[in-house]
Amino acid sequence: MSKLNPVTTHREFSGLPGTIAITFGLAGVILAFGFLINETYCIDGVNIQWDEVWKQVPLSKEDIIELFFDKTTWVAYLIWFSILAVLDIILPGKEMKGITLRDGTQLDYKINGWPMIMLLLTILTSRLAISSDYYLPELAFLYNNHLKLTGTTIAFSFILATLVYIASFIPLRGKNGMGTKERILSINGNTGSPFYDWFIGRELNPRIGYLDIKLFCELRPGLLLWFLINLSCIHHQYHKLGFVSDSLILVNVLQAFYIVDGVQNEEGVLSMIDITTDGFGYMLCFGDLAWLPISYCLQARYLLIKPLNLGITNCLLVNGVMALGFYIFHLANQQKSDFKQGKLDHLNLKLIKTKTGSKLLCDGWWGLSQHINYLGDWFIGWSWCLTTGFETPLTYFYVIYFGSLLFHRQTRDEMKCRAKYGSTWEEYERKVPYKIIPYIY
Template sequence: MAGGKADINPRTTHREFFGVPGALGITLGLPLLIMGIAYCCDGELLFKGFKIEVERLIEKTPADASELARVFFDKQCWVAYLTWFGVFVIFDQLLPGTHLKGIPLRDGTQLQYKINGRLFLGVFLSLLASRALVSDSYYLPELDFVYDHQVQLTGVTIVFSFLLSSAVYLASFVPLTKPNGVGSRERILSINGNSGNAFYDWFIGRELNPRVFSWDIKLFCELRPGLLLWLLINLSCVHHQYHSANTISDSLLLVTGLQAFYVFDGVLNEEGVISMMDITTDGFGFMLAFGDLAWLPWVYSLQARYLALSKNPTNIGTLNCLLIMAVSFLGYYIFHSANQQKSDFRMGRLDHENLRCIKTKTGSKLLCDGWWGLSQHINYFGDWLIGISWCLPTGFNTLYTYFYVIYFGVLLLHRQLRDEAKCRQKYGKEWEQYQKMVPYKIIPYLY
């Protein structure tokens, strides 16, 4: 193939997050942030509006080598987490599923993905339910262990994320054992992670699809250990409140139920992830490893962890529960209806409806009708509404529990800007025409 290496893996010209300074800030700052959250949810350390019990937080923060070792290298927690991760890998490989092809890569090949989320989730829930049924008074020491070791397990997932991202970075330099689609043995690198700066490429992800034989590390981490750990943490909070207070508040049940529905939906519809930016564009480095394995379970479970504290259980009443559920399912309806409409449009299933669209120079079409005539990322708006519904059951006494929806809003804005820059470069004048027809970015008639 003419041009060889440069054509397969072009050098990265644009660096996300302001390059190395931003990557360094995220690498150091976000682990400290989730450790701070872990300490605040440990025992009865409570947020009171903007005022934090700073002295108590400082007192509990690791300050010497022995305390650091206790937090980050607790033997029991490492055995528990490696067992959790390893058993999931075995399940993922042994359980049967259907095989789907991903998008064509730059070497002309298409990776195969095994889709077995429904069976995987069924086995996981069956094992969990059977364990609860044979227990005495539904007491599960495993859930007690998760709740009582939040700080140490947070530390373990952080260190594991560093180790995994370092392993896949080093492996990206090892030639393939078999030639790829263009007769080369080099790996397909991320367009964002081939800058030549070792730290930045390690952070953003150098290889696009790191694999061990047929096991796709990125897809697995996206939908298995972190996502289901989030569910397990929430269940540990319900378990703790039930066995310590002999009751469960409706707010905690609501949060756990809404988030469980979101987790189930993600696992059951895993084939949709194959076409998402995380899989098709982003490399697998520290940013995704940490995000999937540490950030997701420990930040997304924040509301349940807050409500499980003894001074916080709040019964908000049936009417408020129904209103919050309405917000959640409205968001869910917008999110899934919009994504389904776009998928059907791309597959040619909606040609008979004569939806407005713009034909581009690449041969593709930009849909600007239906849901996608309301805003350029109407699915983001639906997803954000779902996030709001998780925060509302905690009340309005503190911004602490609204951290997720604030962070998620910033993340969606960043994604929108990334997508806009990519589309402007790809479509040129057609993109300008599209922006005139669909002026709102995310929230219809507002932004």
């Protein structure tokens, strides 16, 4: 057994059956979104006209190939992915070190998300300024090829996950901090089961030279594509109807604010479980590149087909939910960050010292629940869904899915902390008994 890379014994998602179901099931879900909300058919209320949906499903070999491997869509996506990768390397940014890895080394990162998004906005506004009647072919392409784009991102995720899985078996060119050429593998993805490890992610931080593939995919192609897909909905509604509904504008603004805030706080991602613990496999590939941009734009695509006038009062109420969520999410995360950096030592906050030397905060925001930031993030999701009114439960899929995801993250974190801190964690749970929602759960 390698000292650097111990064999994984615990398997999540019920092991191989669960990972197979998730791999093909979630791909089916985002394809179904495309069939349920489009110009040909859009779900109305709680009733689904399955005959109309079924007519759109590709059944022939030729139609399936076109869905997943349309040449034009693939060329466009590869250009998009490649340009962002080059910009990630060449744009200036803040140089940072990641967490200390198991071999004692730290990876170098360049935090340049803000220059990246400013460049994108500059290009878009410049294109609009010189366009005829505010028409941008690239935004029209995104809307008109949404289903093919969905198929392309799914197929690309499969291919990228396979490439990084194969690369995880190739020894490093140089020696690591332990004097070997072993790659650092994920503690969750070294079971020896090819499909499971491919899904969970075998290597912790796959890289191509200076480009960290995992961090790049987390904050670049999918996140910014979501932003552009949302804009394509505004673009299409304006050119089709001659106006843009307040609900579509609102969901664009709320989600754009969330995207920009995420990019602005890019360095905080370096301490997230996705980067520090999870390997980069199909789960993160698909989540970052396909699931995020395709499922998160569901509200905007629905409001394009079904224009809804919310009015000033409802817009303010939805903004209030967003503001509350952001207030909790931002201040809680800021308090934890300041606490870890020793900036709050003068306040004598309640804490528990662990045997490992770390400290568990159980005061302020973090005295309300163990993951109070999750609650704020969930409220933000509610604000997006509320922009669609109450005509169909489909547009509320996000808060149901995200609530389940947060519950799963909390469970994973609890297992890790219980194993790491032992009796100290039991003491912490007595002082902070609620997991996410204060006084409820």
